[in-house]
Amino acid sequence: MHNLTIKQMSEKLHAGEITSVQLTQHYLDRISQYDAELNAFVTVTPELAISMAEAADKMLAAGNGELLTGIPIAHKDIFCTDGVKTSCSSKMLDNFIAPYDAYVVEKLKKVGMPILGKTNMDEFAMGSTSESSYYGPTKNPWDLNAVPGGSSGGAAAVISAGLAPMATGTDTGGSIRQPASFCGITGIKPTYGSVSRFGIVAYASSFDQAGPMTRSAEDAAWMLNAMAGFDERDSTSLERETPDFAAELNQPLKGLKIGVPAEYFGEGLDSGVEDVVRNAIAEVEKLGAETVEVHLPNKDLAVPSYYVLAPAEASSNLSRFDGVRFGHRCEAPKDLEDLYKRSRSEGFGAEVKRRIMVGAYALSAGFYDAYYLKAQKLRRMVRDDFTKAFESCDVIMGPVAPSPAFNIGEKSDDQVSMYLSDLYTIPVNLAGLPGLSVPAGFVNNRPVGLHIVGPYFSEAKLLNIGHQYQQVTDWHKQMPEQYQ
Amino acid sequence: MSWEVVIGLEIHAQLTTQSKIFSGSSIAYGASPNSQASAIDLGMPGMLPVLNAGVIDKSISLGLALNAEIGRKSVFDRKNYMYPDLPKGYQTTQLEFPIVGQGSLEIDVDGEKKVIGVTRAHLEEDAGKSNHGVVPGMSGIDLNRAGTPLLEIVSDPDMSSAKEAVAYAKKMHELVQYLGICDGNMQEGSFRVDSNVSIRKPGEPFGTRTELKNINSFRFIEKAIEFEIERQIEVIENGGEVVQETRLYDSENDTTRSMRSKEEANDYRYFPCPDLLPVIITEEDIQAVKATMPELPDTKRIRFVSEFGLSDYDAEVLTGSRDMAEFFEAVVKATDNKDAKLCANWMTSGFAAAINKDNLAVTDAPITAEMLAGMLNRIMDDTISGKIAKQVFEAMWNGEGTADEIIEAKGLKQITDTGAIEALVDEVLANNQSQVEAYKGGQEKMMGYFVGQIMKASGGQANPGQVNKMLKEKLS
Amino acid sequence: MSLGKTEVEYISRLAAIEVNESEVNDVAAKLSNILDLFSQMQATDTENVSPMAHPLDQVQRLRPDVVTAVDQHEKLQSVAPKVENDLYLVPQVIE
Structure with a gap:
């Protein structure tokens, strides 16, 4: 059952060939069988899943089912779920039973998608490996010694190993696309503002964006249709009619202009990864597309700019974790300062503390102009590079990450080199553009993704390209042997 | 030796909206603790602000009344500091681009008119309240007030006496109530006046100022400023220096005292709030407010x-x-x-x-x-x-x-019937023959006596004009 | 850029995060490395570039001034570490 596409599952559910309870139980069984070694879930919610599946079966029986009704889902543990622990993989929120649903959770509940559980991640989404989780690292299903990427590493591993057909992720600096690449699955970060941030524990508000993580581009299109939409509770939610992201899936790619930025194939890119990406682009060309050279001259400014701005926002966003209204509180604080400092120092892990401190410093008196304001100006320059590039191409293609998944522990003590590995994904977040990662091959038996970036609101086009590519390749159908 | 006094006021006016500035919680006064503190007001994980339209119209109306520039593009910033009454660890306020820019207000002190500059007015959210003594050694936090919309109106340092300061504060108090944007209730903290006071020798640069905070009556504001001026003069004339600090007014002893000084100066790390977008005010928006202004x-x-x-x-x-x-x-x-x-x-x-x-x-x-x-x-x-x-x-x-x-x-209707009045006149004259003689003998003040008697006899209801007329006729 | 103990202590206070004596050097070194990354920004001329706070040039949407929230303090306080008489408790603050 776990090898079916979403569309096939949906057809079987609607035809009564399988029930949601059966499908949900199948995934719950796989979770019990495999998650002990993968550590992809923080919380598994079998009772909730089954009761929701029963309700979904009733909806289907009554003829009220939608395309995704009855199909189970795993939510990244950054989405608040009413009555279920929402930890953000932090000790700070280890005891936090969210008293409300995030917009996305609420919306997918209404459709009738049973919740299998909450997936592991880098603490507060700050990381590229999922190693900073309070609950321990998630393993890459393709190689248990490798990281699954991050921060949505749990979600990527879950899809890759077939422990859920769909999973939600969030992408602040690459956190959907990079783990998708590392785990050989499909993930899309939509245009900033497409999916409401209401109920998503904030990391960096002007970057955070939720999106689907699935096996195929087609599955992602169906899921994005269900996730996106205007939400009056989020001031940055786009007030526009939500398009049908699946509408263009079958459009031919003839005449498509692919921008290939020279800067994305420079120093530091693993040659194996480069081959995979160039082959993938050549494959798309065979479908009628053509390539043009484009330039993103300020690419190198993106990483420092992002690592000023995101931690600055985070330092403020995470001030609310003070041990007073929710979250971890230290034992017997002697005064207010003690309450704050001890609760936060005990509750946050090393990388979160580091980003809070860096962010506070970047905003502090005397440094604001040199760091924060400068970074905001560079943000505009990076965005303008894309605007200019899209004058001569429809989409940009390149690598998602400079290498395939690396080993657990390999980079965990060198923050700066870890930050620099986000160089291809971060510019897209600075600009707020949509970006897709689709599986495109392997290097040393570890998956590698193709990165497709488009102008604002071009999600349907990106998914169209991904789907057409997946019609002529089968990378997205491959699963690690032991989970088949 | 003469000293010049320099006073600037910061007034926090609570806006008369139904709901909070960034959430749909009520701002009604006196609710039970935390019953009006929603997940948004509590700064719970994943909660986001959405701006209340009511605060914009109210700010524009004050701006128009002060002949001020209206911020066509105003931006909300975060002022970062941690305190238990500030749930998010930052206050959402406006730093660089306030909703109301430079304006002015004319005051009148003892018949002298003076124009006081208004530097700006910006929107911000109020904090919650701390209660003491519920549990020994602990403070109890009530966040009902957190997120209540405030308009902070900052004056230029244009006032040179306590009297002028109070005249300005009163005038602003009258104005915000006229505009219907603030109920002006000082006891409930809807209208709070902070005074910045300094002294200097004429022609010299500004002296170090002290801030007098949250005094809840105009009388005490005047007394506090007067005391503070005297205190600063005394400090300087005795060779001391005024320390920049916040001082509290003690109305019982009519003195000001230093607030426990914060350990170190604050570094608020202001930056534009990424959860809110720039507020754009168009000419049409301004005209619409103008049309409904009193x-x-x-x-x-x-x-x-x-x-x-x-x-x-x-x-x-x-x-x-x-x-x-x-x-x-x-x-x-x-x-x-x-x-x-x-x-x-x-x-x-x-x-x-x-x-x-x-x-x-x-x-x-x-x-x-x-x-x-x-x-x-x-x-x-x-x-x-x-x-x-x-x-x-x-x-x-x-x-x-x-x-x-x-x-x-x-039966208070006035007697205007000529016949009835004539009867009363005749009766009084008949009963006061000797006084009639005296009048005729030249004592004209007797007229008043007769009128009084007649009014008394009528129970006050006779028309006094008619009575006078009739008397004069009868006595001529 | 290299941070010293004083700067780390200042940052620790701003961030309300404890950095104990044994950690100071390590924290200082790691933060300094990150600041070195930041210094790469300085070479670029941004004289005529305006700062960008949001990806899209959207403007703030306004919410009608109506009360929509209901009293949920029991549910919301169920996750609070210390509550008494519906108040959140903190160590005594002196005004």
């Missing part, structure tokens, strides 16, 4: 003098509050504008005295404008005299009915 106190005052022929003093008193002015105009209208001055007299004496005596707001008075007008109409048509009217007014105030009902029930 007449401002100064304009009204001038109009009362020219339109109704009132004295400056009466116009001042009657425009002291919007409710008072509206009551007065309703009375004038209900008496067909026959005698606005008479209406003004009754408003400033009888009516104003009565509400002051019972400590009532104009809108809580037991008589309506129509009732007062009903009585004034009876004076104007000679049904009752001014003297009898006082009796009628008191009865109306005590809830005994309308003027007509009271006049009827108590």
